Amino acid sequence: MDAFSQLMMGFAAALTPGHIAMCFLGVLLGQVVGVLPGIGPAAAIALLLPITFGLDPTSALILFAGIYYGSQYGGTLTSVLISVPGESSTVMTSIDGYQMALQGRAGAALGIAAIGSFIAGTLGTIGLMLVAPPLAKMALAFGPPEYFSLVVLGLVALAAVGSSVLKGLVAGVAGLALGTMGIDPQVGIPRYDFGQVWLLDGIEFIVLTVALFGLGEVLSGCNDAAARPVAKVKDVLPTREDWQRSRWPIARGSVIGFVIGVLPAAGATIASFVAYIVEKKLAKDPSRFGKGAIEGVAGPEASNNGAASGALVPMLSLGVPGSGTTAVILGALIMFGVRPGPEMFTTNASLVWALIASMLIGNLILLVMNLPLAGVFARLLSVPYSWLYPPIIALCIAGVYSQSNSIEDCWLLIGFGAVGWLMRRYDWPMAPMVLGLVLSPLFESALRQSLTLSLGDPTIFVARPLSAGLLACAALALVVPLAALAWQRRPRRTA
């Protein structure tokens, strides 16, 4: 079995002391970041980028992936303990999880979430291993028109995840437009430099990410900087009854999560919604839901972790991220000189397999760390935000400045920080904007090359079957979430 031998090579690479340390550091940081308000995994990865320039891409990718799935679990802690979901994907967890915490069963809720996440994460990683390579092989046949359609699909898909598809599209196109700043790649004409020499290089992806997800987040969060009461955590190991109730929800949640995570339009949030609804439908006594049913924690938690692994499938094999954080990881990979996409499984095989192996290890670390230490992480929650956000701002300034030692980037930080704050405040998604900026050069060169190939005939994008299929998927990505939303609303009305 080819995948198996490659996985063993991956383990050999991931089990070096340095990479284990990175993996551990990643999940630890991810968990802390997931627990602390005001700084999400996307901003954390962006802020760490300047620090990781000295690392090899494999270490950096292991670190970032650790932050990514570690933060999923950190978000669970906040939803259960204080009913403040750190990430939208843990909203469903907070419904029954917080009720359990009020009944003094916070420990059981966190324990089952940790176990469910571990199982789903492991199954999801195995799924990733099986699905991504064939997908990548298929994608090797891609030419410029296919890449163009792929970028369209990626942007539309990410835009469709948010609260409003329209707002997501606006943000995505704004990102694409920002990406055209600087020297034109084919003719060499400066564009949108406004007479400023420092704008000739365009806007750095780190600057935009740190500004939007770091400073913007702080500005929108600093108004409610008060400390919150935190529930006590004890008896983390689930009882036999808990386990019997949660077994099947975890299994179903894992599968639902992975499948939905792979679809570029969906992601962890929708996966957890679907898992919750499925469990409620299948339950013998649906009235327990919303009053502390452990199934309502187990299913969605397994599901959002399964989706986190699933979302890596399109990112690694096609270069199309399924969420904001994977969009930032994608940008980071590009900065490290690794081009995510179909070639990754051939040109960077060792990196990809080391990552997959490290994800299996990281899930184990998370489980081992959380069963005994959930209470310690819970205590982090009592650190008031007012002590946290000023240092976060200082870190943003240092991180952005160090990126290219330029004071001008700090001006951009302030400007886009303000934009990020307003976007956040009025519920505009920021991830499509970052993705637009990252993918803009690929988009433009693919479009120009395609039109050169076809002598200016735009039907090239629909005449080639693969490209047409991708565009059809993009259209589906617009329609499916709307349909899902309608489906979601239906049972609530009858309930």
Add this chain to the structure above:
Amino acid sequence: MGVVWVLGARAMPMWERETPGPGWLPFAFGAVLIALSLAAGVQALLSPSPAPEAPGAFRKPLLVLGATLAAVLGLEPIGFVASVFLLLLALFVLAERKKLLPSLLAAAGVSAALHLIFVTWLAVPLPAGPFGS
């Protein structure tokens, strides 16, 4: 939801400036952006208006933004460490009304730690200012 319009309008003139060849795609982006922004604006106008904002909801974020701006302005004249120290102190004491001593300690600790990480460990030449080594 007036910001929808402000954001849209601010984006518009920027992208309409067209240069032939390389300008075609930015122009297309601009046009699409305008169309989408208009649509979003219409959508915002048609949807029921949100509850009125509490007065002063903008004050603190603006204060924090202003302080950050001041710190960036200060980067080159007085150096990174001093500038960030003052920023942290101002935010802790003025914006958050914390006690002076813990604020001083925290501000000093964080700016020293950042200096250690970025300048000593990563060898990034953050602006040293007149007090720099």
